[in-house]
Structure formats: C-alpha cells, structure tokens
Amino acid sequence: MSSEKKSARGWLWLVVVFILFIVGVQAANNGMALGRITYEKLKVFTEVLDLVRTQYVEEADEEKLLYGAIGGMLETLDPHSSFLNPDSFKEMKVDTKGEFGGLGIEITRGEQAIKVVAPIADTPADRAGMKAGDLIIKIEDESTQDMNLMDAVKRMRGKPDTDIKLTVVREGEPKPLVFTLTRAIIKISSVKWRAEQNNLAYVRITSFNEQARPLLDKALDEIEAELKGNVRGLVLDLRNNPGGLLDQAVQVSDAFLNKGRIVYTKGRIPGKDLSFDARNGDLMEGAPIVVLVNGGSASASEIVAGALQDHKRAVIMGTQSFGKGSVQTILPLSDGSGVRLTTALYYTPSGRTIQAKGIVPDIVVEDLTLIKRKDRLERTKEKDLKGHFNNDGKRSMDDKEETTSTTEDSAKKGDTKSTEDEDDQAERDSVTGRSKDDYQLKRALDLLRGLQVFQTTAAQN
Template sequence: MMQRAREKRGLLIFVSAALILFTGAVMAHRLPFQNESYEDLKIFTEVLSYVEANYVQEVEPEKLLHGAIRGMLRTLDTHSSFMPQDVYREMQVETEGRFGGLGIEITIRDEILTVVSPIEGTPAFRAGIQAGDKIVTVEGESTKDMSLIEAVKQLRGPIDTSVTIGVMREGFTEPKDFTLTRAIIQIKSVRSKVLPDSIGYIRLRSFHKSTSEELDDALHDFDERNVSALVLDLRNNPGGLLEQAIAVTDEFIEGGQLIVYTKGRLANQNMKGFSKTQGSHPDVPLVILVNGGSASASEIVAGALQDLKRATIIGTKTFGKGSVQTIIPLSDGSGLRLTTAKYYTPNGRMIHEKGIIPDIVVEEPKPEPVDGESAATPPRRSRTGLPEDDLSGDPQLQKAVETLKAEVKQNKKKAAKAG
C-alpha cells in the first residue's frame, strides 16, 4: 500500500512539474506574466501534492487532475469544457442528424441548466418540455455546478431506458418531474407546405449535414407550384452547423455578400463567411419567424437577412447563443471544447447574450398546462410540425402571412406602374 502511494505521489509530482515546464515554454513570449504564472503553478503543485498525500482517503491522480481542469474551465464561461475520452468520441454525433437521447438542446444560462429548444417529434417534445425550461435535477441529483458536458452525459443513455428530470418554468410553484424514455433521434431538418394565397411555408428544425440539400428540394417543389412568397420558420431551432447556416442564407441573397464573421484573440479565429453565388431565390418576398428557442445557426441566418434588408423578422427575441467553440484533441484521447471567438452579423452586431430583435414583435400564445402527452404539442402546429390551414392559433404565422400578402400586392403595383 505504501509503495503504491509513493508511486502515485511520484506520478502526480511529475505531471505537475511537467505542467510547469510546459506552461513556462508557452509563456516565454509573454515575459511580463511569466514569473507570476510560475509562482501560481508552484502553489497548484503544492496543493495537489498535499491532497494526494494527506486526504482522508486515496484519490486517483487522474481524478484530481481532471477535476482541476474542469474547475479551471468553469471560471471561463459555460461553453468551455473538458471532455473525457468517452464523451469526446461521441462529441460529433449530433451533426450527423441521428443520435440517441431525449431530443433537447441544452445550455447553461445564469448558472442554471436550461433548455434551448426541444426537437419536434422527440421524447422531450412529446412530453411537453419547452424552450426556457430550467432543468434543476437529473434522477434526483441537483444540476447546480454541473457542467454542460456532464449534463449531456447523464441525459444520454441506452435506447428505451428512462431518465427523470426535474423542471422549473414560469408558472410552476415547485419543480415538476418529467420521466422521458431515450430513443434514437432521427432528424429531418426541413418540413414544407403551401399555405393559402400561394405562400410557401418552410420549417427548419435544425442545421445538419443535409439541411441545405433538403431546403433546395423544398424550394424546387415550390417553384413548380408557383409559390409567390416564403415563410422560413426558425422557431425553436437550436442551431447546428455553421456551414449550413451560411448555405441556407446563401439561397436568398446575391453573391459576394457578407453573411457572418467571427472575432477572437488570435488571427486564425477571425473568419468571414460570404455568399458564394447568386442565390436561387434572391428576390422572393421573405419572412423569418423566430422566438426564444431560436439559437446559434438560426440567429446567424436571421441576423444576416435582417441586416441585408432581405427579410422581415417576426416573433420574439432569440436565445442569444453566439460564441464559437473550438474542439481540441488532447494526447490521451480526451478533448477540450474552448470558446475562441464570437459571432457577429454583417452590420457588426454581436449575437452572444444579445440575441436578434425582430422587426415586428408578436408574442406567442401561452401554452396550455402540460399534463402528459395529450397537451404536449404547442397550439400553433400540428403533430407533423406543419401549420394547419386555420392559422388562428398562431398569431406569429398569421402576421407573417399578412406581411407577405401586403408585400406581394405592393410589388405587383410597382411592376404595373413600371410596365
């Protein structure tokens, strides 16, 4: 036992000393901070050594080091995190459009685990989970001080197994438990329908690898059906791939226009995304619907088309998730998710924690109290995710249709006058 303890202590001191040497090398170009950083790391090494040698019970060196890394990243922001090997291996699964889980996009807001948006047709959606819900417990365990990566790991699990989450939302006097059964989440990004008055409705549920292709198919179908105007519904769309946000925006603007840019500390984090070619529909009247569940890639699309005066934005303020996370593989097979830049709209508006303010604010109707799956679907859409022909239950979509009808009428007058 004593020999094992000495070996562990030796390993821990070696790792800490190596960390000091490595950091000293990295900091060599920042001389004013080098001595201070060296002293801080000496203290870090002392604490690790004392804990390993004197704590009431043995602690694995890896557990101590991983805990120190998590604590360090937690002081930065809610999106920077350490990913153990198993989490890192599964990290990119969502972008493929098929994964196991509950069907919710989550973040940490005001130090509370918060639902960005449920994905339509998933266990979370059917159970009535809503954008803005605060997840305060998972299987009875408090989520206070739980990192985003840790939360995702707890919520995921084998298919057909269940997990109980405690939810607080506006109007609740105490947390309410929701027991959800995990399932394969297979996402079709685009749903479409032709509304009365030849107005095309496109619902973008997420931004995955196939989103722009699915959008092309929907737009081609609308062309064959002589659609005169478009509604792009990004409500409760939690985002996804940046390249897909750029590709979607590209469909509706002229070539060579700035869509989004990022700014970070390093030059290689400063990126500009432009439209590549003439969009397939650069002139069709367009309204975009957003709400508090529209985040990330959704906000990039809405912000760009608003700045370029290409679309009218209707709904409520978006979520405000506009930071860039770079994934960095580490030598032991784990990974680091580090915030390295922030997104800006073409006119220089920062998205992060600001959100996109609609041109026309229209509040959503308050959902009915949830009591099982029967009341889970929001009143504005059917269970297919598409609106009914009667739009009376969806004031935001109603306003979008009214706005487009007025714009089409005005365009016809202008064309007649010019002719």
C-alpha cells in the same frame, strides 16, 4: 517520508513537467509567454492533488479529480466554455453530425421513469408502435427510476442491427408493454417543411447540424415541385433554434444572398479572424422572406437572421433573440476528451455584435400562447448568464446566481419542462412543433400575402 509517497510525488511532478512543457509549447506558438505565477500555481495544484490522493478519507478516482479540475478551470471563463469528457465529446460529435445508431425516440426525464416525448417517423420505435407519453420503466432489465437522461441515451444507442428490450407503461393499458427493438441508423432531421396556401413556402430549421443546408435545399426543391415552380414567398422559422455549426449558418444565409459579407469574427490572436462572403445564387430568386425568431433563437440562428436583416433580404419577425454572439471552437484532446473554448465574437455584415443584445425584430409579434400562461417564467437570455461577455466584448463580472428559467445548458441536458401543458401536445402541429393556432406564423403568412397584393397592384400600374 515513505518510498510510496516519494514515488507518488515523483509521478505527480512528472505530470506537471509534462503539462508545463505542452502549455509552454502552445503558448510559444501563440506568441505568449507563461508567467511566474502560472508555474507557482501549478505547483500548488500538484500539492493539493497529492494531499487528496494520500490523505482523503477514502481512495479517490484520480481521473475524476483531474477532469473536475479542468472543468472547474474552464467554468471560470464564460458560460459557453467547457470541458467534454470522452463520453460527452463523443455525444457532441453525434449530435452535430445528425446521424447515429439508435431507436428513434425523443425522451425526457419523468418523475418516476424515462418519458417518451415523441417517436421519430419511420424509425424502429415508430414502427414498433411506441407513442408519445409512454413511460419507459426498464431498459433491458434495469429500472429507469433513478437513471439520468445521458445514461438512458447511452443504453438505447448502439450498433445498428442489435436488439434491445424496453418495458413501457402506457395510459389505458392494464399491464406493462414489452418492446424488442432492433437498432438502426437514425438520421436527425433538423429541417421540416411544407407548402402553404397562396404559393407560399414554410421551412423550419430546428438546429444547425451537418444536415441543415442539404435539407434546406431538399425542402425548397420539393415545395417548388409541389407548387409547380411558382413559389412566391418563404417563412423561415428559426424559433427555439439554439444554434449549431458556424459553417451551416453561413451556408443557409448564402442560400438567399447573391453577394456581400455574411458574418465575420474577431478574436484575441492576430491573424485568426475569419470572414465569410456570399456567392451568387439566391434559391428564392428575390421572392420575399420572413424570418421568425424568438428568445430561444441563438448563435447560428442569429447569424442567419442578422445577415438577412443587414442585407435587407428578409423581414425579421417575432421577439428579440437570445443574444449569443460568441464563437466556440471544439478542440480534441489526446485521451478522447475535448475542450469547447470561446475563441472569438462574431459580427453581422454591418458590424453589429449581438452579444448579450440579440437580434431585434423588424416587426415585433409576441407569442400569444406564452402570454396566455399565467405561470410563464421570463426566458433567460445571454445577458442573464453569469460571466457572459458584454456587448462591448468585455466579460461581465456580475456574480448573481443563475435564474430558475431555462438556460441553454439545462435545455441540452433535458432538465426543463415544456412551455405548454402536456394536454396541449395533441394540438401541436407536426411540422412547426407548436400550437396549431400559431399567431406568429399566421402574421408572417399574412405579411407575405400582403406583399403579393402590393406586387400585383404595382405590376398592373
């Protein structure tokens, strides 16, 4: 054996010894012992890695190999455990914080270019005049024809006060438009709101990032000021909200409860279970609440809906939610990468687990916009994902192939199309993000108005 190969093998074994040491320490801390099989399989892993390094047809990227192996290991667990390389880990932290340096445009992947879904109000893109439907064909001098969304996002984000040039094709314009934009701090507004007729409030939470509870407080303060302190009911819209931070779900639930448990978790490690309780102070002061949910309401959204439903604080309306009742912990690693690991299942105050089941509305109201579409696909839910946990907390061993419907992961990657035709974009409500003829919202508002009439009648009698 050549000295080069001996050196390579020696390096690999040093890596394995280090891994075994770290894994052993972690296992000891958790009161768990590593078995003989684990050591043997790690030896096999180093043998395969050595074969690839020395005998593969061309030189392989060792970091890519190791990251791929880690990712493959986590993919065997459940649909929500995953490995985050340093770039993905950084993007994840940006998304949950809700603030970054960029241009302020929501984008998706078009057939030949990066397509603008919409510019965010009062951002560099909005002020420069970019519009929904614009096709970004170049970022600086690089074509976007074969550029994926993550690469496009990386290129457009950057330090505030730095410039970037975008070349855009717009319908009706005879030649491409060139925009030179100056990056700025972009705050992702996860909450939108407005006052409705009959002294009612409408608040939509699109995700549970770090801004969710602070913006909820701001929304209710502004609506109360507009209605001169006479807010008589609230529609809390959690439709298509994929979830987010557990602590924000707890704080949003706490905003409408005076006491009692909000959610609790159960995991594998003794002493690691968590429980969260409400503190006194209902921002709506007992006024009726309707929570709108649908098949796109997942995780943190279901924590809020489940807590308010169990405490009979709100009427849940819409369609059955997604059914993601597992808790993921983000664990940073030494090289800037991270692990998203399922560490527990959560339970509503009454002890229900919504894993692979979802929140069943008190009043089922279908989305007529979706029903009218002949080409509608059945929405994928937690129970349809390969390797999901069943409602009893045991993992499903079903190896069926993934469906072609939208899943949480593909939605995050931007690989899905809108559920409504592009021609309908102009008919969308800027606050609800849905059709202006929103049947579910109308029914929610009707219910609150009906309760107003009942309360008025009861008070007179």
